[in-house]
Amino acid sequence: xxxxxxxxxxxxxxxxxxxxxxxxxxxxxxxxxxxxxxxxxxxxxxxxxxxxxxxxxxxxxxxxxxxxxxxxxxxxxxxxxxxxxxxxxxxxxxxxxxxxxxxxxxxxxxxxxxxxxxxxxxxxxxxxxxxxxxxxxxxxxxxxxxxxxxxxxxxxxxxxxxxxxxxxxxxxxxxxxxxxxxxxxxxxxxxxxxxxxxxxxxxxxxxxxxxxxxxxxxxxxxxxxxxxxxxxxxxxxxxxxxxxxxxxxxxxxxxxxxxxxxxxxxxxxxxxxxxxxxxxxxxxxxxxxxxxxxxxxxxx
Numbered sequence: 001x002x003x004x005x006x007x008x009x010x011x012x013x014x015x016x017x018x019x020x021x022x023x024x025x026x027x028x029x030x031x032x033x034x035x036x037x038x039x040x041x042x043x044x045x046x047x048x049x050x051x052x053x054x055x056x057x058x059x060x061x062x063x064x065x066x067x068x069x070x071x072x073x074x075x076x077x078x079x080x081x082x083x084x085x086x087x088x089x090x091x092x093x094x095x096x097x098x099x100x101x102x103x104x105x106x107x108x109x110x111x112x113x114x115x116x117x118x119x120x121x122x123x124x125x126x127x128x129x130x131x132x133x134x135x136x137x138x139x140x141x142x143x144x145x146x147x148x149x150x151x152x153x154x155x156x157x158x159x160x161x162x163x164x165x166x167x168x169x170x171x172x173x174x175x176x177x178x179x180x181x182x183x184x185x186x187x188x189x190x191x192x193x194x195x196x197x198x199x200x201x202x203x204x205x206x207x208x209x210x211x212x213x214x215x216x217x218x219x220x221x222x223x224x225x226x227x228x229x230x231x232x233x234x235x236x237x238x239x240x241x242x243x244x245x246x247x248x249x250x251x252x253x254x255x256x257x258x259x260x261x262x263x264x265x266x267x268x269x270x271x272x273x274x275x276x277x278x279x280x281x282x283x284x285x286x287x288x289x290x291x292x293x294x295x296x297x298x299x300x
Contacts, residue, residue, distance in 0.1 A: 031064070031092055031240060039238045041069035042099070043267035046076065051278040053078030056131040058124065060084040060114050060172060061141035063093035065239030066189065069266035070138055070273045071096050075103035077274060082108040082127040084141065092240075106131070114141050114168030115160070124175040134179040136277045139169040139211075140189040144204040158203050165207035169214060182226040187276045188215050190233035192293055208233075212289050219287030228286040230276040235293035238263040259295030268292070 057074050061067040062083035071081045081100050085093045093109050100107035108130045112119040128134050143164040147153050169188060176186070193201050194208025212231060219229040235258060272290055275281045 031089065039065060039068075039240075040265035040267045041065075041072060041270070043069065043073060043270060046073060046267070046271060048073075048076035048078065048103075049280075051077040051274065051280050052136070055079040055135040055277075056082070056127065056133050057136035057138060057277065058082040058084065058110075058127045058134060058172075058176070059138040059140060060168065061189075062138070063089045063096050066234070066237060066266045066269050066273075067138070067140040068092070068096045068099075069270035070140065071107070072099050072103060073270045073274050074136070074277065075100040075105035075107075077278070078105070079136065080106040080108075080131050082110055082123070082130070084110050084112065084114065084123050086113060087111040113164075114172060115163040117167075117171040117174075120168065120171035121175040124172070124179065128179050133181075134176060135181075135184050137172060137176045137180070137184075137186045138189070138273060138277075139172055139186070141165075141168055142189065142204075144201055146200045147202070148200060150202055153203055161203040162207055165204065166210045166214065169211060173218065177222075177227075180225075180227055183279060184227045185277045186218065186222075186227065186229045187273050188229070188231040190215070190231045190289060192233060192235045192291060192296070195233065195289075195291070215289065216287045223286055228276070228282065230282070230285060230287065231289045232269065232272045232276065233289050233291045234264060234269050235291070235296060236263045237269060238265055258293065262294070264292065264294055 052074055055078065057079045059067050059071050059081065062071045062081070063085035067083070071083060075081055083093055083096060090111065093111070097107040097109055108127060110123045110126055112123060114120055124134065141164060143161050145157055145161070147157075173186060188211050190211045191205070191208040193205040194212050198205045212233065215229055215231040222229055269292055272292060276285070276290070
């Protein structure tokens, strides 16, 4: 039996899509249901251990990509989930909610835009009103747009990137702190671009660097409240964010320059978010940035 199980797990791992990926492009914000191949988010090899039993988590950008897989694994660990997403991503949000419920947990859908501080306050309030508490905040919503030169970045793009990627993180934290108690956790999503930069993602890289500094500073502020703050910083991952930003021929090469020669899948990133949310795993860790880079070691 053990031998058969090992063989099955190996075959599942080998099924991860390899580069080149199919060349395709979507209009923003990108819908996971329309991607080919669809991102892998169910993590069939991941077994829950009640690490987040009776907890409540709110996840921005939880409808698709990394956020969707985090929602599913948090539910597998026993947490009820609130998902924040853009209204045009409703089809993806409903699919995520279906999988959260399959894990035996409740899922609250909250459409809106984290660029709006009042919406962030309402999202937190809706979550607490629905579930009676809040234990985990995952800041994951993001906007990116490649540009060849700084002159190509408009005022509107620059402001949208910053308002989504760092203003939204701050707004969610400020609203959540009214309800987070001792033992709570905040997990932010950074990026390798925030550590190494990216010449065609000038504004996006700057916001991700800001998120890393925000994580460390906030961790210092909240350590006396026994609220841990950490950051997961991935490399290229197969999500709607990228197929909506890159041209089709560039989408096909997404992640091909990593040592593993492929983009990561959301299910390969989500366990790191469980790690940082779980006292069983990381009760002595705060202010850390964990990179997941497909074998790349320069930023480690």
